[in-house]
Amino acid sequence: MIGWIEKLGHAGLLFCEHVGVSGLFLLRTILRKPRVIRLFPLVVEQVYSVGVLSFVIVALSGLFIGMVLALQGYNILERFGSVEQLGQLVALSVVRELGPVIGGLLFAGRAGSSLTAEIGLMQATEQLASMEMMAVDPLWRIIAPRFWAGVISMPVLIAIFCVVAVFGSYLVGVEWLGVDAGQFWSNMQASVNFRIDIVNGIIKGFVFGIVITWIAVYQGYYAIPTAAGIGRATTKTVVYGSLVVLGLDFILTSFMLGGW
Amino acid sequence: MLNKRIIELLVGLFILVGIIAMFVLAFKVSGLSMYSGGGSFHVAAVFDNIGDLKVRAPVTIAGVRVGEVDSIAIDNSTFKAEVGMYIDKKQDKLPADTTAKILTAGLIGANYIELIPGYNESNLKEGALIIDTQPAIVLENLVGQLIYKLSGEKK
Amino acid sequence: MTDNFVEIIGLHFARNDHWVLNDVNLRIPRGKIVAIMGPSGSGKTTLLRLISAQLRPEIGKVLVNGVDVNSLARSDLYKMRSLMGMLFQSSGLFTGLSVFENVAFPLREHTKLSEDIIRNVVLMQLEAVGLRGARDLMPSELSGGMAHRVALARALVLNPQLMMYDEPFTGQDPITMGVLVKLIKHLNEVLELTSIIVSHDVAETMSIADYIYVIADSRIIGEGTPEQIANDKSPLVNQFIHGLADGPVPFHYPANKYREDLKL
Secondary structure: OHHHHHHHHHHHHHHHHHHHHHHHHHHHHHOOOOOHHHHHHHHHHHHHHHOHHHHHHHHHHHHHHHHHHHHHHHHHHHHHOOHHHHHHHHHHHHHHHHHHHHHHHHHHHHHHHHHHHHHHHHHHOOHHHHHHHOOOOHHHHHHHHHHHHHHHHHHHHHHHHHHHHHHHHHHHHHHHOOOOHHHHHHHHHHHOOHHHHHHHHHHHHHHHHHHHHHHHHHHHHOOOOOHHHHHHHHHHHHHHHHHHHHHHHHHHHHHHHOOO | OOOHHHHHHHHHHHHHHHHHHHHHHHHHHOOOOOOOOOOEEEEEEEEOOOOOOOOOOEEEEOOEEEEEEEEEEEOOOOOOEEEEEEEEHHHOOOEOOOEEEEEEOOOOOOEEEEEEOOOOOOEOOOOOEEOOEEOOOOHHHHHHHHHHHHHHHHO | OOOEEEEEEEEEEEEOOEEEEEEEEEEEEOOOEEEEEOOOOOOHHHHHHHHOOOOOOOEEEEEEOOEEHHHOOHHHHHHHHOOEEEEOOOOOOOOOOOHHHHHHHHHHHHOOOOHHHHHHHHHHHHHHOOOHHHOOOOHHHOOHHHHHHHHHHHHHOOOOOEEEEEOOOOOOOHHHHHHHHHHHHHHHHHOOOEEEEEEOOHHHHHHHOOEEEEEEOOEEEEEEOHHHHHOOOOHHHHHHHHOOOOOOOOOOOOOOOHHHHHOO
């Protein structure tokens, strides 16, 4: 019995330690004299590998989700005779919640895991150590560009997701199921408020981007430098990243609906 | 390793698409609202009963949307509801004795405020208070009135 | 100017609650090739990391060129590190960059030399290790030995005074080993380097080392010139140098009596 409590306590303390280490790690990465001219091309390269390469999965997912929402929404709204609210239903669901959250989960899965694997592999093949030996700080050269790229890419991906989802719902709702196009758009525009819904959605995107990228680079950097260790680290990134996205989403949503 | 030029091009394209997406979201999806202080003035109206009226409900003149509700509160001395609303600056020629009514959109829709212009020469200004109002129609009262009337006729 | 480029005094280092290095004392004379040998896991690589201050000792001092490396601030530490070059066991080449770019990396990061000068310096380094023709290959296209040579060229490009080799011969074919041995010796003389080789390849190391330290069980159990070590009478050194299967390091992992296990 005591053994269990001991293990629980130990796990708790270990968790705190990890959070502390990762917090310091993040601070060391972002709090340095920004040699922007040198940093910029590195960030651009990373935005390509983190953002551009995630474009396809995000856009496709957005399309399918928009289309399914339209289908399901139509099915239910039909019973109340209010199918013209379809546009509003889809737009609010996507912009407020589905866009940031699903975008976040996809990002954690695709970009997060690839970041962790890449950095973990660099650790394992001693590339980071040799960089340190050459008196180049790997935190600045390798980790920071990837971090900023993640923070920049995420809101962009979410915006794309939302637009594609709305478009997908337009295709299904208006073109296929026959909802009136004018009502579709005007009801949507009347009910989606720029500041409350869209700006908040983008803010969520930024926050998720910061957190997911932070977890991804941390796990990669501190991964056990073996093949198994990297595999475990990648899994952790996806799992922790996803959980944190969902948890933060709840917290942010309650702030936002409470009116900030 | 891909040509550096191509990478930079794709990244630029990516960010551009993202910004365009945000613009589309702003204008096509949300119909970027103009009632955020810039082009509107603020008045208040006192109601006996606001029914189901909510913040951000539309404010209309002749059925055309000209503003939205931005606050609902109780006046602690009269115990009536004080509703604050933004009205588009273009409507600055509203007479000072304009009245306000709470109507229902459709049969079971949401409540909104309809402004009925009066005849006064001076105009409704920023910070004005509309006291001549009609409260929302509460369904229970309506049914109660109907039953009373029906039982009255029977006699 | 001290006689010894590196001095390690009374060093104790622990990892995961057990002592990896216990009261280790080493001197690396300037301009010499010193080998640190010992069984796997005896802490040899850890020693190299302690010298370059990637790790901190629990007790003891590490002096490089007379300066205690652990007392330096970050920027001074980086300056100190530019005096040292290190060749890692897995060569540590940057997989996204070509051979040329890998060798050019330290120059681009630390100097403001023009592209022409960088190009010439890189080509000279590659020529010294015999890989000038391979300059546009990617690390994934190189054999292990070639990767090591490129890493060597890269480590030397900023003219360090100390070169540390972490298991350079491990897993290489005989020809590559011969090449690396020749290069290490040659470069040490020509560039007036001080070299530390960590290895457990006895024959190769003894052929070029001026002085050898043997580490086992977290201590130095023997030191001397190659001849002295070869004739060392202490059983552990003897077993290690001559590759004997049984001795102080036993053949059998501790187990129950054989008869009992077989249930006879």
